[in-house]
Amino acid sequence: MLTLKKYTFLLTLIIVSISCEDKKENFYFEKVTPPKEDSTKVWLRQNDNYQEDKEHYLKVFFKYYNTKLANKEYLNASKILDVITTKFVYFYDFDPRLTETVDAFNLKYRNKLPALKTTHIDNYYANLEFDRDNVKKAKDYFLKITALEPNDYKSCYKIARAYYDLSYTYFILGDIELSIEANEKSRIYSERIRDKESIVSVHLNYINIYKANGSFEKAISSANEAIKVFKEEGNTYDYFMAKYNKCSVYGFFGKTQLKNNYIHTTYKEYLDSKFDSDVLLLCLSDYEIEALLNENKTKEAKIVLDRIRPVAARNTSQNWQNDYQAALALYEIKNDVKNCNTSYIEKALPNLLANENYERANLFYTVLLEKAIQNKEFEKAVFYTKEAYRTKDSLSNIQNKLENLALAAKYETKEKEQKIQLQHETISKKNTTIFALALVFIASILSVFIYFLKQKQMKLFKEKEQSQQFTKNLLDKTEEERKRIASDLHDSVSHELLALKNSFEVNHFQLNEKVDTIINDIRAISRNLHPVLFEKIGLVNSLEQFIERIENTHQFMISSEFNYQSSLSSEKELQVYRIVQEAVTNIIKYANAIAAKISIIETSEKITLEIIDNGIGFNVEETLQSKDAFGLHNIIERSKAIGGISVISSSEKGTKIVIEIKK
Amino acid sequence: MKILIADDHPLTLQGTVSYVEKMGHKVVCSCSNGKAALNYIQLHTPDLAILDLNMPGLDGIEVAQKIFENKSQTKIVLLTMHNEISVLNKAKEYNIYGYILKDKAFPDLENCLKEIENGKKYFSTSMHNNFKLDPTASSDVLSSLTLSERKIIELIATQKTSKQIAELLFLSEKTVEGHRTKIIEKLGIPKEKNALLIWAIQNIKK
Structure with missing residues (x-):
C-alpha cells in the first residue's frame, strides 16, 4: 500500500510540473499546420499566377469568392479575401475592383464573423489610405487592429504586422516616440509567435527612427542586421527593401558618395537576381536615377527611367507613382529645365502637408528646390530650402531628438532584458522538461524496482506459505499417526488384555490387578498420544478434561474461561489443544507457579487463546535462541500452521502466551 | 427385555451376548458395526441397545445421537474401554441410560440392566475417581x-x-x-x- 501511495505521489508531481509548463506556454502561440486547402485556394496563393495574368487571376478569385458567399460560407469567403488583399497590398496594387469587393464584404458580412478573423479588412483599408497619402486615416485603421488581443498564431501574427505598420505610420507623421512604442509592441507580438522575419522587421522601422533621430551609425547597423537576417531567411523582397532603406539613410545624412555607390551595386544586384517585383524595381530605380543624375550621367539615367516607364504606367499605387513622378521630374530638370513639368508635384504638395506626410513632402521640396536652382529662381530656392528643412525637421522635432534617442536606448536595454528573460524562460522551460523527464525516469526505475520487489516478496510469501503448509501437513500427519497408534493400542492391546483377564479363574486376584494396571497404563499412553474421541467431543470438552486431569495428577490449579463457538476445523482445534498441552507442561515443569489460567475468547473477527501463569518467568529471547526451546518453538510453529500469531511475554511475575487466530 | 448388542470385537461381542443371555434377557440382534445396529433399531425398536464406542462406520455415540434425534424408545447403554469423563458427558447429551467400562463389565453390566429395568440410569462408579492418584500428603x-x-x-x-x-x-x-x-x-x-x-x-x- 505504501509503495502505491509513493507512486501516486510521484505521478501527481509529474502531472503538476507538466501542467505548470503549460501555463507558461500560454504566452507563446505555436504555428499550426493548416488543413489541406482546395486546389483553387492553393493556386490563388501563388504569386506567379497573379504576376502572369492578373485579369485571369482576379476572375478565378471572384468565381471562388462568390461561390463561397452563395453557399453562406462566410468564414471561407473571408479567408480567401484575406489571401487576396494581403497579396495585393504586397504588390502595392490597389485595384478598384478589389476595393469594391472589400467594401461590400465590410458592409454585408463582416459582422457575421469574429473581429479577430476580419483584421485583413482593416489592414487593406489602412494600406489603401496610406497609399493615398491619408496617413492619419491609415493610422486609425491600424489602431483598430492593434486594439485586439490575439488568441492564436495567425491573429498574433496579424497584430504584430499591424504594429509594425503603425510604427512606420507614426514615423511618417513625425511622432517618433509613438513610433518606437508601436515598434516595440510589434517585437513583443512577433516574439510570441517566434517568427524570425517578423522580429527582424522591427529593425526596418528602427532604420527610419534612428535616421530621424540623427543617429547614423545606429540606423546603418539596424539596416545591416535586417539585411543579414532577410538574406539568411531567403526573403529576397525584404532583403532588397532593407538595402533600399539603407540607401535612404545615406541620403538622409547627406552621404551622397556612399549612397550613390551603394545604390549602384544594389540596383545591379537586383537586376542580376532576376527577382521580379514592380515595387522593388520602382523604388530601387528611383534611387538609381537620383544617383545617376547626381553624377551627371543623364544617358544612363534615361535608360533606367525608360525601363520603369511601363511598370509605373500599370502600377496602381499612388505611393510609387509619386516617387516615380519625383524621379521623372528630377530627370527632366537635369535634362531640360525649361520644359520640365512639375505640376504633378506642386499639386500633390498641399495634400501631403495636410496629411503630415513629411517624408514625401521633403522629397518633393527637394525636387522643386533643384528646379529653382536650375532655373536660377533664388527667391523660390530660398523658400524651398526652408520648406525642405522644415519637413525634414518635422520628421523628428529637434527638441525631441535627444529624448527619443534616450527612449530608443531604453527600449534597447529593455530589449536586452527581454532577451535575457526569454533566455531565462527557455532555460527554466528546459529545466522543467529535464525535471519532468527525470521524474518520469525515476518513476519508471522505481516502478521496475517495485515490480521486482513485489516479485521477490511474492516469492518469499509463496515460500513461506509452502513451508507453513509443510509444517501443517507434518503436524497433521503426525497427529494422524499418533491417533492410529493410540487406537491400535487401545482397541487391540486393551481388548486382548481384557480377554486374557476374563479367561482367568476368578480367584486370580493379584493377576487381575496387574492386568488392570496395564490396561490403565495403556489408556494413559493412548490418551497422551491422542485425546480420546477428540473430533466427537470437541475442543472445550477435551480441554476441560485435560485441565481436570492435570489438576488431579499434579495438584496444580488451572482456572479457565471458554467462550468458543467451535468455529475452527477439527485439525485446527487439535493444534490449539496441543498448544495448551505444551504450555501447561512447561508451566508445571519450569514455572513454579501458584496457578495458571487458560482462556479462549471468540469474537466476530478472531479467536484469542491465552495461557497465563504467575510463575518465575524466563527470558523469552534467550530461550528461543537456545537449543532446548523445543517446547516454545512447538507452540510458535503450531500457531503459525493454523494461521495464528503468537506473542510470548514473560517477567518475574509470570508468563503470558497469547495466540490470535484470524477467522 | 429385548436387547441389541453391537461390538466390532468378535470375542467381546460373543462374551457380552452370552453374559446378557445368562441374566435371562433375550438378545434379538448382535452385530459388528454401528450402521447395522441403527438399521435394526429403527426397524424393530428393541428395549435396549448395548453399543461399543469404537466401531467402523457409525460409532456408539453417533448411533446414540441418531436414536436420540429420532426419539426412538430404545434405551442406549455404552460399553467401552474408554474411561473418559468427557466422553461420558458428551454421551449424556443424547440421553443414554448407561455407561459401562469393559474392564469393569462384570458385575457393572448386571447392575446396570437391573437399574434400567427399574426405569433408572446407571454409570460406572469407577469413572469419577479415575484420575485421582493416591491421596497426597495432605491430612x-x-x-x-x-x-x-x-x-x-x-x-x-x-x-x-x-x-x-x-x-x-x-x-x-x-x-x-x-x-x-x-x-x-x-x-x-x-x-x-x-x-x-x-x-x-x-x-x-x-
Whole structure:
C-alpha cells in the first residue's frame, strides 16, 4: 500500500510540473499546420499566377469568392479575401475592383464573423489610405487592429504586422516616440509567435527612427542586421527593401558618395537576381536615377527611367507613382529645365502637408528646390530650402531628438532584458522538461524496482506459505499417526488384555490387578498420544478434561474461561489443544507457579487463546535462541500452521502466551 | 427385555451376548458395526441397545445421537474401554441410560440392566475417581476439599486476603468468597470472625 501511495505521489508531481509548463506556454502561440486547402485556394496563393495574368487571376478569385458567399460560407469567403488583399497590398496594387469587393464584404458580412478573423479588412483599408497619402486615416485603421488581443498564431501574427505598420505610420507623421512604442509592441507580438522575419522587421522601422533621430551609425547597423537576417531567411523582397532603406539613410545624412555607390551595386544586384517585383524595381530605380543624375550621367539615367516607364504606367499605387513622378521630374530638370513639368508635384504638395506626410513632402521640396536652382529662381530656392528643412525637421522635432534617442536606448536595454528573460524562460522551460523527464525516469526505475520487489516478496510469501503448509501437513500427519497408534493400542492391546483377564479363574486376584494396571497404563499412553474421541467431543470438552486431569495428577490449579463457538476445523482445534498441552507442561515443569489460567475468547473477527501463569518467568529471547526451546518453538510453529500469531511475554511475575487466530 | 448388542470385537461381542443371555434377557440382534445396529433399531425398536464406542462406520455415540434425534424408545447403554469423563458427558447429551467400562463389565453390566429395568440410569462408579492418584500428603481432614478449596485454604494460612488469593489463582474475588463459605461448611468451622484464618494457620503446615 505504501509503495502505491509513493507512486501516486510521484505521478501527481509529474502531472503538476507538466501542467505548470503549460501555463507558461500560454504566452507563446505555436504555428499550426493548416488543413489541406482546395486546389483553387492553393493556386490563388501563388504569386506567379497573379504576376502572369492578373485579369485571369482576379476572375478565378471572384468565381471562388462568390461561390463561397452563395453557399453562406462566410468564414471561407473571408479567408480567401484575406489571401487576396494581403497579396495585393504586397504588390502595392490597389485595384478598384478589389476595393469594391472589400467594401461590400465590410458592409454585408463582416459582422457575421469574429473581429479577430476580419483584421485583413482593416489592414487593406489602412494600406489603401496610406497609399493615398491619408496617413492619419491609415493610422486609425491600424489602431483598430492593434486594439485586439490575439488568441492564436495567425491573429498574433496579424497584430504584430499591424504594429509594425503603425510604427512606420507614426514615423511618417513625425511622432517618433509613438513610433518606437508601436515598434516595440510589434517585437513583443512577433516574439510570441517566434517568427524570425517578423522580429527582424522591427529593425526596418528602427532604420527610419534612428535616421530621424540623427543617429547614423545606429540606423546603418539596424539596416545591416535586417539585411543579414532577410538574406539568411531567403526573403529576397525584404532583403532588397532593407538595402533600399539603407540607401535612404545615406541620403538622409547627406552621404551622397556612399549612397550613390551603394545604390549602384544594389540596383545591379537586383537586376542580376532576376527577382521580379514592380515595387522593388520602382523604388530601387528611383534611387538609381537620383544617383545617376547626381553624377551627371543623364544617358544612363534615361535608360533606367525608360525601363520603369511601363511598370509605373500599370502600377496602381499612388505611393510609387509619386516617387516615380519625383524621379521623372528630377530627370527632366537635369535634362531640360525649361520644359520640365512639375505640376504633378506642386499639386500633390498641399495634400501631403495636410496629411503630415513629411517624408514625401521633403522629397518633393527637394525636387522643386533643384528646379529653382536650375532655373536660377533664388527667391523660390530660398523658400524651398526652408520648406525642405522644415519637413525634414518635422520628421523628428529637434527638441525631441535627444529624448527619443534616450527612449530608443531604453527600449534597447529593455530589449536586452527581454532577451535575457526569454533566455531565462527557455532555460527554466528546459529545466522543467529535464525535471519532468527525470521524474518520469525515476518513476519508471522505481516502478521496475517495485515490480521486482513485489516479485521477490511474492516469492518469499509463496515460500513461506509452502513451508507453513509443510509444517501443517507434518503436524497433521503426525497427529494422524499418533491417533492410529493410540487406537491400535487401545482397541487391540486393551481388548486382548481384557480377554486374557476374563479367561482367568476368578480367584486370580493379584493377576487381575496387574492386568488392570496395564490396561490403565495403556489408556494413559493412548490418551497422551491422542485425546480420546477428540473430533466427537470437541475442543472445550477435551480441554476441560485435560485441565481436570492435570489438576488431579499434579495438584496444580488451572482456572479457565471458554467462550468458543467451535468455529475452527477439527485439525485446527487439535493444534490449539496441543498448544495448551505444551504450555501447561512447561508451566508445571519450569514455572513454579501458584496457578495458571487458560482462556479462549471468540469474537466476530478472531479467536484469542491465552495461557497465563504467575510463575518465575524466563527470558523469552534467550530461550528461543537456545537449543532446548523445543517446547516454545512447538507452540510458535503450531500457531503459525493454523494461521495464528503468537506473542510470548514473560517477567518475574509470570508468563503470558497469547495466540490470535484470524477467522 | 429385548436387547441389541453391537461390538466390532468378535470375542467381546460373543462374551457380552452370552453374559446378557445368562441374566435371562433375550438378545434379538448382535452385530459388528454401528450402521447395522441403527438399521435394526429403527426397524424393530428393541428395549435396549448395548453399543461399543469404537466401531467402523457409525460409532456408539453417533448411533446414540441418531436414536436420540429420532426419539426412538430404545434405551442406549455404552460399553467401552474408554474411561473418559468427557466422553461420558458428551454421551449424556443424547440421553443414554448407561455407561459401562469393559474392564469393569462384570458385575457393572448386571447392575446396570437391573437399574434400567427399574426405569433408572446407571454409570460406572469407577469413572469419577479415575484420575485421582493416591491421596497426597495432605491430612485426612482436607481430603473432603476440592483442589481449589485446598489451594485457597493454603493461601489463607499464609495470611493472604481474598483479593490477593483471587489474583493469585486467576479467579474472581466473589468465587474465592464462595469457596471460603464452602470450606467453612465442609470443615464445620464456627461462623466467627477470622475463625477460618485461625483454623488455617493452626492446621495447614507448610
